[in-house]
Amino acid sequence: MKFPVNLIRNGALALTLVAAAEVCAQTPRLTMGVYPGVESGQESFEVMDRYLPLARYLSSKIGMQVLLVPVRVPGAAMRNMIQGDTSYQLFFGPPIFASQAIHKAGFVPIVVEEERIRGVFVAKQASKLESLKDFTPATTIVMPSPGLLLTILANETLAQQNIAPAAGKRTYSDTAEGIVLALNNDIAEVAVMRDRTAQKLIASQPPRFKIVGLTADAPGFGLIAHKAVSADVRAKLRRAALALNSDSSALAVEVRAGLRTSPFVAGSSDDFAALQRMMDAAALARGK
Numbered sequence: 250m251k252f253p254v255n256l257i258r259n260g261a262l263a264l265t266l267v268a269a270a271e272v273c274a275q276t277p278r279l280t281m282g283v284y285p286g287v288e289s290g291q292e293s294f295e296v297m298d299r300y301l302p303l304a305r306y307l308s309s310k311i312g313m314q315v316l317l318v319p320v321r322v323p324g325a326a327m328r329n330m331i332q333g334d335t336s337y338q339l340f341f342g343p344p345i346f347a348s349q350a351i352h353k354a355g356f357v358p359i360v361v362e363e364e365r366i367r368g369v370f371v372a373k374q375a376s377k378l379e380s381l382k383d384f385t386p387a388t389t390i391v392m393p394s395p396g397l398l399l400t401i402l403a404n405e406t407l408a409q410q411n412i413a414p415a416a417g418k419r420t421y422s423d424t425a426e427g428i429v430l431a432l433n434n435d436i437a438e439v440a441v442m443r444d445r446t447a448q449k450l451i452a453s454q455p456p457r458f459k460i461v462g463l464t465a466d467a468p469g470f471g472l473i474a475h476k477a478v479s480a481d482v483r484a485k486l487r488r489a490a491l492a493l494n495s496d497s498s499a500l501a502v503e504v505r506a507g508l509r510t511s512p513f514v515a516g517s518s519d520d521f522a523a524l525q526r527m528m529d530a531a532a533l534a535r536g537k
Contacts, residue, residue: 278314279478281307281339284323284346299507303341306504310489311482315339330354339486340473345398347471348521348528355476358516359483360490362469368399369447370462371432371440378438381406381462386415391428391437394421395535402464403441404534405527409465432458465527468520470510487515 283300296319304317318337320326323346330337331353339359340350344366350356370390372378378388384407392400400421407414420437422428425446432440439461442450451458472490474483493501494512 277312278316279338279482280316280318280336281341282318282320282326282337284320284326284340284342300341302500302504302507306493306500307486307489309500310492311485313482327354330356335475335477338475338478341470343398343470344468344521344524345401345528347468347473348525350473351518351521352525356473357476357483358518358520359472359474359486360513361471361516361520362511363514364469364511365466366398366402366469367444367466368402368441368464369444369460370403370464371442371447371450371458372438372461373432374457374459376438376459376461378461381410381412383461384410384412384439386413387418388412388414388439389418389420389437390414390439390441391420391422391431392441393428394423396531398467399441399443399464401524401527401531402467404531406462406464408530465523467524467527468516470508471516471520472513473516491515 281304283296285296297317300319301317304315308315320342323342326337327346327349330350340347340356347356347358347361351358370381378384390403392403394400420431422431425442428440428442429450431437441464444463447458447460451460472486474486478486490513493504
């Protein structure tokens with residue numbers, strides 16, 4: 250009895266797919282979420298291109314397949330993780346997200362950037378303000394949007410200095426350009442911005458601006474893993490991530506170029522404890 254050629258091919262293809270699925274199911278794997286998921290002006294495939302080398306590098310070092318999943322809506326992902334969703338075993342992302350996952354969703358730090366994140370208070374060169382000691386409740390300050398890291402760090406610093414801006418003396422902007430514009434147009438006497446951003450601004454226009462204070466600091470981007478990931482695998486992940494600092498292989502160079510981070514150091518929960526306290530205080534102040 251002869252069977253149609255297409256039927257034979259389809260049957261062979263089905264068997265191949267089943268076999269591949271069985272092999273895939275038998276291969277140990279970890280799903281790694283990355284955030285920022287889709288950055289401003291970037292498509293999903295661009296984010297995948299940026300972070301996929303990291304997944305490939307970790308896979309090659311730990312003997313497990315690391316699957317990459319960009320996260321578009323971090324708030325929803327965090328709520329699901331807190332409620333027990335274990336879709337992600339690993340996560341690479343910014344400190345606020347990492348801190349929430351560590352303290353509320355059963356994650357532990359693997360590595361964190363060596364360079365910590367800090368903001369600065371910037372004023373016009375002609376301003377009488379020279380340091381935080383010169384600030385008063387009437388000092389007008391423009392900051393990034395409430396809930397963002399630099400604003401949390403700035404408000405924590407003001408609280409430590411017992412500086413409580415009067416009503417209406419704190420304004421916010423969604424963009425760095427808007428913050429600089431507010432300072433330029435005297436809408437605010439002081440602007441809060443990332444330290445490296447301020448250095449570039451001052452270097453480009455030396456006579457116009459000056460730094461009058463530093464904010465508290467926070468950990469940088471970090472790789473975290475769920476507690477369900479075995480201690481042995483977490484140790485392998487840490488060794489692999491730390492190896493990136495000095496690995497001269499083509500893949501490692503590609504990984505570092507995509508991540509755009511400072512070198513990694515071993516992470517600990519203490520790195521995020523102070524930040525979580527600041528975040529909780531900020532949320533309480535906002536009535537959340």
